[in-house]
Amino acid sequence: MELANTLSQDGESRRGVLAHLERLETQVSRCRKKLEEPQSAQAVESALGTRIHELRRLRDKLRAEVKQHQARVKASTTNVEPDQTLEITEQEFLKRKRENVKAILQAYRFTGISGKLTSRGVCVCIGTAFEGNLLDSYFVDLVMQKPPQIHHHSIPVFIPLEEISAKYLQTNIQHFLFTLCEYLNAYSGRKYQADRLQSDFAAFLAGPLQRNSLCNLLSFTYKAEPEGQSFPFCARLLYKDLTTTLPTDVTVTYQGTDALSTTREEQRAAHENLFFTKPLHQVFTSFASKGDKLDMSLVS
């Protein structure tokens, strides 16, 4: 048709035969196409048909598989009940194991040195004891950096912590802890003896017990028999070694003005020796027991 319109400008003669022939030509091609279309449509139809069949087959196959899987799962869940009880006991077992480990960690403090890891290092607990009696615990919170440092602590200020850490902290942490442990245990032990003397044997003391922070100098006036039969002695105990619980220097002197009799002198020397060798409260326990022995002899 377009051809007809474009040619219409040229002349009306075109409208004639040529135009008619062209029209006929286009008609023929159209008819041919129409004849072909159902064929291709049919082909397309059949192709689509086979595709539909294929997809249906695939769908059915997948449905069957799903059903199978579900059946299998159902079957397995019925068998799970005995498995579940196994899990519970496993849980309990782990719980008990965990509590056991926790208790062991807590009990470690009885060994004297124990610790717990912290976000910045370790917090060490030094427990002190003397003669089987548990005494105070002290803590050192360490920051484990390239040079280890003390973050904070509960060590008393009169313990030479700066000295000990200057010597050992950077080079040998183990040695640092053991040295600190020595000092603290010795201090605790001396303090324990002084406390026992003040509280349990106050009857033997003629005046207050003089002591200092480190309990390394003790001075007191005492009587070996609290009944007042003997004259008081003055004792002065020095602990020059801060890692020991027994004194390094002992002086026992006589208070009175008259000269000492030989028995009294012997007693004085014996007492000096006692203070050197036995812990303070044990010395007084032996004084007390000697007194009991005397009573027994009087009775019999």
Next chain:
Amino acid sequence: MDETVSEFFRRTILKIPMTEMMTILKTWNFLSENQLQTVNFRQRKESLVQDLVLLCEENRASLKDAALLDIIYTQFHRHQKVWDVFQMSKGPGEDIDLFDMEQFKSSFKKILKRALKNVTVSFRDAEENAVWIRIAWGTQYRKPNQYKPAYVVYYSQTPYAFTSSSQLKSNLPLLGQALTIASKHHQIVKMDLRSRYLDSLKAIVFKQYNQTFETHNSTTPLQERSLGLDINMDSRIIHENKIEKERVQRVTQEIFGDYPQPRLEFAQYKLETKFKSDLNGGILAEREEPLRCLVKFSSPHLLEALKSLAPAGIADAPLSPLLTCIPNKGMNYFKIRDK
């Protein structure tokens, strides 16, 4: 009994509040139980004081006993004084300190008496290892003034001594000397630390303020610590800046810890620094000489106040290290200069 001593007794007993009268007299232990029972404690204070002074006279009380009563009163009212801290040091490689309290007391007293004839020195043991010393200063020609004494608290075998700010500053070097020699140290230096709260000062210099330690035996798990504000209080309230709030709480907890802060009333910063400004130009920016100014922070409880600044939203966290270093460095007086 001397009239001045009698008057001293009267004024000392008059200071004691009625609620504490019995406790303090019993601590003093100078008047017996029987004697105290004869006194009517319900009468007017003036008459009560008169009766007590008469009893003291009966017991032949001396200045020494009055001084002891004064020490006890001060021990009960230690917050009424402002305390300074002195730090002593020994030479290197010193022998073990065998501190003898009696030796210390007699040495201390001797040194003061040798320098000043007119001085009253009294001692009272406290706790296991501390001594409170009361010193009434006189001059060569005047008797000691019993109404303006200085106090020193010393813990044996430690390098620190706490003194109540003496009004008579001229006697301070002598006091320092006596302390140093009697305690067998070589040097004494005044620390830049001052407060009314003696126990807090002790906690700071003895490093006793942070006493929480992680152990396996602790029953309170660390995660359950309440972080100040309870974020999950009401489900209808949504906290928009929850993350920031938690960060601030965490930072504050890292710096200040969980423990109660030692109590200080102020921090003072003496600045001698050049002016720093974000804006370019301005008169002050061109100034070559440093500016001198004094900044003072005051509070009934300074460190707790500083701790609550960031969580309250008033300051950024972390706070300036100039504020947070106070207990660690044992200072609340600072001099800041440009480096």
